[in-house]
Amino acid sequence: VDLEGFEREMAGQKTKARQSGKFIMSDDLVKWETVHEGPHSAFKGYETLQVESSLAFIGEDQEYWQLVFAETPFYGESGGQVGDEGKILAGSVEYPVVDTQKMNDRIVHFVKKAGQPPQKSGHFQLRVDEKRRRNTACNHSATHLLQAALRKVLGEHLHQSGSYVTPERLRFDFTHFEKISDADLQKVEQLVNEGIGQAVPVCTLVKDYHDAVAGGATALFDEKYGDQVRVVTMGSISQELCGGTHVTNTAQIRVFRILSESSVATGIRRIEAVTGEAALALYNQERADLNEVTSLLKADTHQVVQKLTNLMEEHNKLQREMAKASQGQASDRIKELMAEVRTAGNAKYIVARVDGFTMEQLREAVDKLRDAMNSGVAVLGAVHEGKVSFVVGVTKDLTSKVQAGSLIKAVAAETGGSGGGRPDLAQAGGKDASKIDSALQIGGKMVCELLGK
Template identity: 45%
Template sequence: ELTGANQQKEEEMVATRVIADHIRALTFAISDGVLPSNEGRGYVLRRILRRASKFARNIGVKEPLLHRLVAVVVAEMGEAYPEIKEQEDHCRRVILAEEEAFGRTLDKGLELFSDLSKTLQQKGGKMIPGEEAFKLYDTYGFPLDLTQLLAEEQGLEVEVDGFNRLMEEQRERARSSGRFSGEELEFKWEEVSAGAHSEFVGYQYLQAVAELRLMGEDDRYFRLVFDQTPFYPAGGGQVGDTGLIIAEVAPGCCQEFKVVETRRDHDRILHFVVKEKDFPRRALRYTLQVATEQRKMTAANHTATHLLQAALRKHVGTHLHQAGSFVSGERLRFDFTHYQRLSQELLDQVEMEVNRFIFAALSVKTEEIDYQTALNRGALAFFGEKYGQRVRTVEIADVSIELCGGAHVRNTSEIMGFRIISEGSVATGVRRIEAVTGWEALLLAEKEKTLIKELAEVFNVEPSQLKEKVSELIAEQTQLRKTLEEIERKTALAEGEEMLSKVKEAAGHRYLVAKMSEAPMEFLRENVDRLKDKLGSGVILLGAVQGAKVNFVAGVTPDLTSLVKAGEIVKAAASVAGGGGGGRPELAQAGGKNADQLDEALREGERFIRALLGK
């Protein structure tokens, strides 16, 4: 009904079935937390959406359609799958944003294909290279058959073998991205002692005595695996711990080694130590010490991300879900699903809400329970993470409960304070907030205080009067700018009056082509209108440099538009200066990138005018 497609035609029947299948897949995937992107499952989703959108275009639907079909999927399947009903608006907004973006991309792709085919034909070529066809496919969503169809219309062919080779390379990259990197496996492991390894005790302790189980090395690092460790391996958005390994090589004789990174390799926790000196394989004992302050700040930032998500869901909406995060000792980054910029007022509310949670000194409780029990309690799970039968929950009073394996404070008061640094877009339907807590938040406030004090001294006012003073200066500047523009306008108009002496004739018709002093398009238009009135009958082309660019405006009196049109004049002139434009037959404007070509462009414009008037 929405497409008006005739289901009796095989092509339209196939198209509508593809669209129906794809919109169902899109609705369920987006409801589950997948978002279109340029990698992984997000890239697959984007390809599905673009394929459906292309089929819609095949049956004559040029405007975004797929987002309107979400309601149909929900109506048909929402009772059996209530999660898609809850996420209906979320799905609709994501799909609409992608459709609009794809429409712009497709138009850009058509423009690119046009330029590509013209260049190829000018060189006498007949074959579109496979890498160009792949670029159209990968960047602009052009399926190969569409590129072949467009090529056929231009009498060209497509290098299919090259396209297929690049497609296979991309598939291999996609397959590789889904496998564990073999970097850590490209060297030989040495077993130092037998027994279980990598028991993590870092939730309870920041120091532990351990036995070295495995050791590996490359050109830069020793990679060490112990029977137990308090070092948290990077994961779940949290950076890995750093710290020290103290090796007692003889009674009372110890050596220190810095742990610069901690990672997980399958079931092993790897401690990275820079190879500045030999690491003892048979020490009497190894004491593992986590960098305490760094861990505390990291834990504060991690708990703050949970509070931030709770505040966002309260003030922005429960459609909002985590789409990624990064937590270190210096700052936190939180990505979430949403479709528009958060206003400063809303950001202030969210920041204040998080600080309320902090100053309320809420207890933070962690617990290991089975997965389904956690979900039944309302725990939020991060889409894309793999959870076992037993999971760890982090519960902050009645504010938040999430599945999380990271480090956290025991009470929100330990976070001390929370400040939002920035908010912006990172992908379609995904926003990002960056923030700091604790000492970093205090340093930020101190910097702002110093800046305000310095500005107050510059303007010679009290800090409380700074806003009023700046507003006053802005008003003065605005008035001065208006005065300057009026002076420039009068100067430009006076220059236009002087140009009347340069009027020429062609085939009994008057015309004027002239270069003005540096002027914006607005002044050129005003001069053209005044000169048309002065001439009564005639053609005018004016050009002027503005910064690094060049502007053109052409005007034609109504009695001559049957011979020459303003749009054609500016196109002819602007093409010489590396630009283009257009407009009405009586008035048109254009711009160019090459200011040094202005004189030649005006000469071309004059040749064009004389040729048409001569007809």
């Protein structure tokens, strides 16, 4: 194959396509066409959520039309913030925007393919989903308050290592060397809510990068910044370099609630949280759950913890009594089993079904039977709470004839189960309880054959 020649021809075809204004296939398998030469992707979304604009590029793949406009209010996903959704109007035709991505220097609007493709001439009305943007802004601004609170509670060593902001929730990753205590998490949550309650104006200014950092603005350690940066300031609480969308006053966030704190890597912790409507919905759900619990317990709210504590203590006491009674019954059953011991060759053996025994009780029974037989093999099977279990024990003097691991595999296989263990002790689980008797019969036959050799 002449690869060099093929590549030359492909390059020539692409050049001709560009010159003729036809679609070309880029490396990411998207066909792009230049509709209008000139500036594009001017972001107006800080000031407005509606813009009239003209089409600069149109692309398509198998699922989407990808539209790039001269101006747009749509935020393209970047800096940990998801892209906007909304709609584009071309006359009476409406195109739902399902995602917006920032690709190099282009803000690309994704429109699901349906009906006719967008017209290339004329003007379009671009409208961002206002509620979705507002919720996203609340969560993004909350991450700034969260970082400030974390640094105040845990120390200045803490730095952001990543974030993900959606309309539904926020995720914030940061450097820290240990799990955060519940008490410290409560302090952090309280500090964020105090910042919200203070109704602090959120100001944004474009500054020289070095001036912004020198003025105390927090920057991401591994982020690359241009000469001019956008500084988002929340009074004396927070000052960060950020290109995302934010509320104009912290009071708009309404409320902040931490959902979880966890480890995502060595030295990296993660907090997930909700704000606004999602946080209020969580409070309402918890209140409904608490009301249901108080109703079930027939107790007032302030009595719930003590009532549950008393119930747990009573439950644990009953569990201990039941375990003691079960142990006594198991001991009695083991004594009865000694009467069922048989002989094969010069050794003793027992094969028995003891329903109700747990795996632990089966192992204990086998140990006692081996000790009592002095030289022998014990094969026990049981069904306990619907689960099939087997244990095989062999005294060490007989392991040259009978291997517990091999024997139990054959027994368990009859019930669709499997297991294994040492030559002198093995256990297994089964699936089909209706075949436990036939499984034990197989075990008994194998023991007799092996011991009779």
